[in-house]
Amino acid sequence: MNRIQPTKIEALERAVKGDVLRPGEPAYDEARKIWNAMIDKRPALIVRCATTEDAVRGVEFARENGLLLAIRGGGHNIAGLALCDEGLVIDLSRMKGVKVDARARRASVEGGARLADVDAATQAHGLATPLGINSTTGVAGLTLGGGFGWLTRKHGLTVDNLESAGVVTAAGEVVRASATENPDLFWAIRGGGGNFGVVTRFEFRLHPLGPGVLSGLIVYPISEARSVLREYRELAAKAPEDLTVWAILRHAPPLPFLPKETHGKGIVALAVFYAGEPKKGEPLVEPLRKFGEPLGEHVGAQPYVAWQQAFDPLLAPGARNYWKSHNFTRLEDGLFDAVIGAAEKLPSPHCEIFLGALGGVASAPAPDATAYSERDAQFVINVHSRWEKPADDGRCVGWARSFFEAAAPFASGGVYVNFLSADEGDRVRAAYGRNYDRLVRVKRSVDPDNLFRVNQNIRP
Numbered sequence: 001m002n003r004i005q006p007t008k009i010e011a012l013e014r015a016v017k018g019d020v021l022r023p024g025e026p027a028y029d030e031a032r033k034i035w036n037a038m039i040d041k042r043p044a045l046i047v048r049c050a051t052t053e054d055a056v057r058g059v060e061f062a063r064e065n066g067l068l069l070a071i072r073g074g075g076h077n078i079a080g081l082a083l084c085d086e087g088l089v090i091d092l093s094r095m096k097g098v099k100v101d102a103r104a105r106r107a108s109v110e111g112g113a114r115l116a117d118v119d120a121a122t123q124a125h126g127l128a129t130p131l132g133i134n135s136t137t138g139v140a141g142l143t144l145g146g147g148f149g150w151l152t153r154k155h156g157l158t159v160d161n162l163e164s165a166g167v168v169t170a171a172g173e174v175v176r177a178s179a180t181e182n183p184d185l186f187w188a189i190r191g192g193g194g195n196f197g198v199v200t201r202f203e204f205r206l207h208p209l210g211p212g213v214l215s216g217l218i219v220y221p222i223s224e225a226r227s228v229l230r231e232y233r234e235l236a237a238k239a240p241e242d243l244t245v246w247a248i249l250r251h252a253p254p255l256p257f258l259p260k261e262t263h264g265k266g267i268v269a270l271a272v273f274y275a276g277e278p279k280k281g282e283p284l285v286e287p288l289r290k291f292g293e294p295l296g297e298h299v300g301a302q303p304y305v306a307w308q309q310a311f312d313p314l315l316a317p318g319a320r321n322y323w324k325s326h327n328f329t330r331l332e333d334g335l336f337d338a339v340i341g342a343a344e345k346l347p348s349p350h351c352e353i354f355l356g357a358l359g360g361v362a363s364a365p366a367p368d369a370t371a372y373s374e375r376d377a378q379f380v381i382n383v384h385s386r387w388e389k390p391a392d393d394g395r396c397v398g399w400a401r402s403f404f405e406a407a408a409p410f411a412s413g414g415v416y417v418n419f420l421s422a423d424e425g426d427r428v429r430a431a432y433g434r435n436y437d438r439l440v441r442v443k444r445s446v447d448p449d450n451l452f453r454v455n456q457n458i459r460p
């Protein structure tokens with residue numbers, strides 16, 4: 001920091017419409033907080049952009065002054081890749097605008113928008129695009145890694161619904177990437193993360209949905225987990241694209257529809273979502289109630305935006321978090337043993353293991369159609385270790401790692417790049433498979449000096 005002349009920083013301040021924050025300023029500490037409280041990085045400068053031109057100024061400043069450069073979208077990345085120590089952060093969190101063209105079924109979304117911003121704006125027109133399951137997640141990071149959630153089996157990954165993007169390159173140029181303009185760049189940003197530039201605008205395809213969607217939870221005791229998971233596997237194999245069911249093993253939160261005496265006890269919860277007309281979904285949901293003796297359930301038609309926020313209270317920012325994740329093409333009995341074994345030893349009341357369902361339309365494109373290559377993954381399992389006190393770090397991280405080892409023999413070898421923790425840079429190739437070499441070629445052409453390297457890095 002000392003090596004940047006104050007006059008240069010003052011010139012940057014004058015050049016941007018947003019703010020430039022430095023250590024010691026009142027807003028600085030708030031601006032360096034991100035979702036995962038384990039991350040405590042101190043950038044030299046945070047450029048809180050108001051416009052795409054501000055992002056251009058930030059890129060130029062970092063390049064000209066030899067500064068490490070990070071990009072912050074929603075700040076949810078588990079590995080803390082929204083921030084860097086000592087360098088410059090291009091913070092897009094103020095650029096949250098969403099414009100919907102309902103007739104064309106398109107949304108234009110600024111690079112700092114959260115999922116909730118897009119869901120609210122699109123649902124105002126009875127439309128939606130596939131995003132994730134926690135409404136405070138950033139659209140940018142989620143999309144650039146692939147993006148999956150409740151609509152993915154029906155409409156594909158978030159990247160499969162990306163029509164175009166506005167990208168600030170390492171050279172400081174603003175370019176449009178689409179199937180016809182800069183097609184290599186467009187291919188690379190659909191899964192390749194923040195390696196290729198600052199995306200300040202995304203254009204998504206939208207689909208009619210809701211506003212009421214059949215969704216909710218059916219909850220079983222952990223003692224029934226083995227048979228519930230086996231039934232779940234059967235059901236998932238036959239499920240139509242409209243139906244998505246995830247299984248979550250954790251301690252029961254104090255949900256009003258669960259008997260009080262079960263709160264804090266081990267459960268397996270089935271999170272159910274039907275993307276079609278709610279009445280048509282009811283017969284498909286019915287068998288899920290017969291996997292055993294449920295402790296309780298809360299399933300019905302509710303606004304899509306409410307369902308998109310249903311998990312927010314369990315995923316609030318400010319806790320310490322560590323994740324380990326595998327992809328699976330099938331669920332084997334041995335895997336269920338590993339899942340249940342770990343669920344019986346949850347090291348904190350906030351830890352969970354979730355089995356997320358992919359497949360459906362998300363499996364249709366060829367693995368090389370986009371940089372995201374994991375088209376054969378039918379399930380992703382994320383072990384989400386979450387706790388409050390630094391003194392518990394070792395215990396909680398250790399639990400996640402030992403489940404990861406136990407599950408490895410049953411996994412596909414692939415992984416979702418957005419679920420990689422800070423110590424997993426060696427798994428980046430596994431996230432891209434055969435697409436890795438093409439990603440390197442695109443990286444060499446648009447960012448040969450690796451200016452954009454605070455990410456799951458593709459080295460030029």
Ligand SMILES: Cc1cc2nc3c(=O)[nH]c(=O)nc-3n(C[C@H](O)[C@H](O)[C@H](O)COP(=O)(O)OP(=O)(O)OC[C@H]3O[C@@H](n4cnc5c(N)ncnc54)[C@H](O)[C@@H]3O)c2cc1C
Pocket residue numbers: 035070071072073074075076077078080081082092111112131132133134137138139140141142143144145146147148149193194195197198199200315418419454455456
């Ligand atoms: C509670 C929680 C729930 C989640 N649920 C889902 C889910 O359901 N589905 C799913 O697919 N993923 C999910 N994720 C993972 C999520 O996709 C990643 O954490 C993603 O990185 C978040 O994006 P962000 O913009 O919030 O992240 P940030 O931390 O801001 O950024 C993440 C990475 O993307 C880069 N980046 C961010 N913005 C830009 C930009 N505008 N231009 C270029 N690069 C940029 C950053 O440099 C960084 O490398 C979840 C994460 C959390 C914490």
